Amino acid sequence: MSRIAINGVSMSSLRRSQDVRRLGAWVLGALILAVMTGPSGTTTSPTAGFTGSLLHPRVLGYLAFGLVMWALSTARVRSRDRVHSATRGVQQLREKLLGDNRVRHGTYLVLLVLAILVPTQLNSFWQEVLVDQIGVFVLLAVGLNVVVGYAGLLDLGYIAFYAIGAYSAAYWTGALPVHPVFHLNPFYVIPLAILAAVVAGVILGVPTLRLRGDYLAIVTLGFGEIISIVATNLSSVTGGAQGIIGIPHFSVHLSSFHYQWGLSNLPYYYLLLGFVVIVLVAFRSLENSRVGRALAAIREDEVAAEASGVGVLKYKVMAFAIGASTSGFAGLLFASKISFVAPGDFTVQLSILILVLVTFGGMGSLPGAVLGAAVLQWAPEYLRNHPILGFQQQDLYIYLGALLVVMMIFRPSGIWPSRRRRRELALAEEGVGTADAMSGSSDPAAGPG
Amino acid sequence: MVADAIVSVEDVHLRFGGVVSLAGVSLTQERGEILSVIGPNGAGKTSLFNCLTGVYHPQMGRIIFRPTPEHEVSLIGRKPHRVNRIGIARTFQTSRLFNALTAFENVKIGVESRQRTGPIGAMLHLPRTMREEKESDTRTVELLDFVGLRRRGDEIASGLPYGDQRRLEIARALGTEPKLLLLDEPAAGTNPSEKLALEQLIRRVNRELGVSVLLIEHDMRLVMSVADRVTVLNFGQVIASGTPGEVQRNPAVVEAYLGRVETEESGGEG
Numbered sequence A: 001m002s003r004i005a006i007n008g009v010s011m012s013s014l015r016r017s018q019d020v021r022r023l024g025a026w027v028l029g030a031l032i033l034a035v036m037t038g039p040s041g042t043t044t045s046p047t048a049g050f051t052g053s054l055l056h057p058r059v060l061g062y063l064a065f066g067l068v069m070w071a072l073s074t075a076r077v078r079s080r081d082r083v084h085s086a087t088r089g090v091q092q093l094r095e096k097l098l099g100d101n102r103v104r105h106g107t108y109l110v111l112l113v114l115a116i117l118v119p120t121q122l123n124s125f126w127q128e129v130l131v132d133q134i135g136v137f138v139l140l141a142v143g144l145n146v147v148v149g150y151a152g153l154l155d156l157g158y159i160a161f162y163a164i165g166a167y168s169a170a171y172w173t174g175a176l177p178v179h180p181v182f183h184l185n186p187f188y189v190i191p192l193a194i195l196a197a198v199v200a201g202v203i204l205g206v207p208t209l210r211l212r213g214d215y216l217a218i219v220t221l222g223f224g225e226i227i228s229i230v231a232t233n234l235s236s237v238t239g240g241a242q243g244i245i246g247i248p249h250f251s252v253h254l255s256s257f258h259y260q261w262g263l264s265n266l267p268y269y270y271l272l273l274g275f276v277v278i279v280l281v282a283f284r285s286l287e288n289s290r291v292g293r294a295l296a297a298i299r300e301d302e303v304a305a306e307a308s309g310v311g312v313l314k315y316k317v318m319a320f321a322i323g324a325s326t327s328g329f330a331g332l333l334f335a336s337k338i339s340f341v342a343p344g345d346f347t348v349q350l351s352i353l354i355l356v357l358v359t360f361g362g363m364g365s366l367p368g369a370v371l372g373a374a375v376l377q378w379a380p381e382y383l384r385n386h387p388i389l390g391f392q393q394q395d396l397y398i399y400l401g402a403l404l405v406v407m408m409i410f411r412p413s414g415i416w417p418s419r420r421r422r423r424e425l426a427l428a429e430e431g432v433g434t435a436d437a438m439s440g441s442s443d444p445a446a447g448p449g
Numbered sequence B: 001m002v003a004d005a006i007v008s009v010e011d012v013h014l015r016f017g018g019v020v021s022l023a024g025v026s027l028t029q030e031r032g033e034i035l036s037v038i039g040p041n042g043a044g045k046t047s048l049f050n051c052l053t054g055v056y057h058p059q060m061g062r063i064i065f066r067p068t069p070e071h072e073v074s075l076i077g078r079k080p081h082r083v084n085r086i087g088i089a090r091t092f093q094t095s096r097l098f099n100a101l102t103a104f105e106n107v108k109i110g111v112e113s114r115q116r117t118g119p120i121g122a123m124l125h126l127p128r129t130m131r132e133e134k135e136s137d138t139r140t141v142e143l144l145d146f147v148g149l150r151r152r153g154d155e156i157a158s159g160l161p162y163g164d165q166r167r168l169e170i171a172r173a174l175g176t177e178p179k180l181l182l183l184d185e186p187a188a189g190t191n192p193s194e195k196l197a198l199e200q201l202i203r204r205v206n207r208e209l210g211v212s213v214l215l216i217e218h219d220m221r222l223v224m225s226v227a228d229r230v231t232v233l234n235f236g237q238v239i240a241s242g243t244p245g246e247v248q249r250n251p252a253v254v255e256a257y258l259g260r261v262e263t264e265e266s267g268g269e270g
């Protein structure tokens, strides 16, 4: 910081480059909005959506809007230095409040009560969204957060484990063409589905995680495809492309007490809420444990972690398998809820979507993953039929992509960043650690000179 | 002479393509001693450390470590974390802390590497997890205290003054309960008073904790005052070995090291 303050010239040029970056982002954002609100493409002229919007006079209006927003945001940044001390006070207050256990636990309790009460007031459409879109994806995002956020591994085949969980459910409940020795209630399938996902995760992880860097992304991408192709083509076992119906619902039979979750959403919502809370508590404990710290150490500096006795491969495989198990669990829940599983549900796009949820929420942050999944899964449902902001379902990923780009420019740590992650990014910006990381990546532990 | 060697390096060769980094290095460190490795830049000192800790794999030679007098293990081909597990900890030439973590967490990670709690224990708060958690907290505070950083536990590692960072790295290494501690230029970039504190710290690590210390250092005054013996490397070979006094008088060393030793020494040793 002092370095920058001393050197006024570099400070102002730094600012100028940031201004340009921000201008670019706003112009891009305006153009995307222009396309978003314009006509849609068709199969005969797929680019009509772009040409029709970008050549339309309406685009000028959006560009003007973008420029105004840019001017406003620039002005805000300029004045930020002056009000910096004030905002720092607010920040400190926030940290202090969050740091206070009573305040934190009180907040959790209030949120839990809201999560229990609010859904009863919703209509059946939103209740279904709450279970199928939000609940399941919160679970998925929280699991992927362990892989991507805690361990810093890029898993692009995350949905494959979801498929494994879903097909485990179908198998053990007797819905597949191949039958197990005995049929089980979905509750008893939970450990089996988790086990199957963990085993798959370990088998995939051990050889791949030995290698450096991006191999995992490529291998998991391939694995996701393999699983979906196998599910499609091995119809004698999986029921093939049209999928499998008749997976039973969860049910409880305790002597005289019998209860079956059915087609209505609210009971499933509460079941899911219960599981999500358990998983959240477990992962929070994991984060603050020996395992969580070892993962943080590996993310920060693998060479130093190894030198401190942390077995890097073991912990990476562990994180990968924990993520896989969560995904498998979610797959089981969803398959049993809708009584149906089909290979078409397990696309690469879905893996990417979950990655977007985690990144948007804040990598490595549990509340971030929950919030990211909830907001991004809710918003499209809400906006889809909105009179002005309504959009075509097939365009969804364009907007999610654009959103991610804008996020990376303005708030790379996500909407609710973890404290550690925020620090890491701040350090990287100040240049602490980056130099180390760069020398470390090219030749670890050498540091000559 | 061969009383009780904690580590013996025998005829180790290490090449990177055409660059010869170590050309037949042999040295022995007695249990409980502070041995210093000195030598000009590029002599192969850090490479030697990296061979000892499993980061580099020498093409030829043997490296034997004896955690206890009866017990012998070869270090070559062993993974870095396994080397650490059997009792060798190290620091790095440019310190490599976990920058975004607190000082306390940095040390605790080292301490915890000795424990056994797994993910299931952690998620379920099993009794062993809770016990180990308490033990590692206690040990971490002790170690921070030992290196004089007790009050800075909550600070972010990268925000600490340079000298404190180096001591924090030593505390993290000590957390893994080493029998042998490798220090790679711990005094580099520290100011004179920090150097003095470091000198005392190295002695206390050696005497109070009974840890053997292998020390790479360019600061001759520090080397001469703490080392029991000194080994001199040049172009990947041992050119001299002996007590600090003997090494200083060795003509080969003076020749290899020239300018540097003489100027710094005349200031320090007097």
Ligand SMILES: Nc1ncnc2c1ncn2[C@@H]1O[C@H](COP(=O)(O)OP(=O)(O)OP(=O)(O)O)[C@@H](O)[C@H]1O
Pocket (backbone or CB within 6 Å): A443, A446, A447, A448, A449, B016, B019, B020, B021, B039, B040, B041, B042, B043, B044, B045, B046, B047, B048, B093
């Ligand atoms: N990973 C590597 N790849 C290629 N060459 C290397 C590597 N590590 C070390 N070397 C070379 O080996 C030789 C010895 O390097 P080393 O870092 O061991 O020296 P040093 O004695 O620690 O020097 P300094 O006092 O500068 O730290 C140098 O010529 C160096 O360039």
Ligand SMILES: [Mg+2]
Pocket (backbone or CB within 6 Å): A447, A448, A449, B045, B046, B047, B093
């Ligand atoms: Mg060196």
